[in-house]
Amino acid sequence: MSLNVGHWLRKTPRPHTVLADERRIEVGNTPGKWLNLVRTIDSLAATKITCLDAAGNVIRAITLDDDDAEQSAKTEESELQTFARLVADAYEKGSKSYAPLLDNAMQFIERQGQRLAAMEREIERLRMHAAKLQAELLAATAPDPSGNDDDLTGALIAGIVQGRHDNANAGANLAKQQGAKKS
DSSP, rough: OOOOHHHHHHHHSOSSEETTTTEEOOOOSSSTHHHHHHHHHHTTTTTTEEEEEESSSSEEEEEHHHHHHHHHHHHHHHHHHHHHHHHHHHHHHHHSSSHHHHHHHHHHHHHHHHHHHHHHHHHHOOOOHHHHHHHHHHHSSOOOOSOOHHHHHHHHHHHHHHHHHHHHHHHHHHHHHHHHHHH
C-alpha cells in the first residue's frame, strides 16, 4: 500500500502538532507548512506518525513502511513536476494556436496593400490620360488663328475629342466602381 503522507496529514481535523517516532513537530502557520512537514518527517525517517490536536489529544496515527515514506516524497515531487509539465504544455499549445491566425492576418494586410498600390497606379494612369484628352480637346476647339474656320471640320473634330473624353471618364468611373467592390 502506498500512502501519500502529505494528503494524510492535511485530512480534517487537521493536526496542531505531529509526533514522528515520538519527536514533536509543530505544524505552524507558514506557507508551505504541509510540504515542510512531510520533508521533515522524511528526513527523520519516521516509521510512526501521530497527529495531535491543540489540547494534545491523538487525532490519528499510522505506522509507515520505509517504502511508504519514500513513495510519499516521490509522489509530492511528481505532482509538482506534473503540474509544471502541464503548465509548460498549455503555454506551448497556446502560443502555437494563435500563430496561424497571425499569419493569415499578415497575408491579408499584404494583399490589401498590393491591391491599394495597383489601384493608385491605375488612378494615376487615368489622370494622365484625362489630362492628355483635355489638352487635345482644347487644341481641337481653339479658334483657328488664320481666320479660316471650317465649321464642319471643327464640329467633327470636337465630336471625336468629346467621344474620347467620355470614354476616358467611363473608364475612370468603372475603375472606381471596381475598386469600391474589391474593398
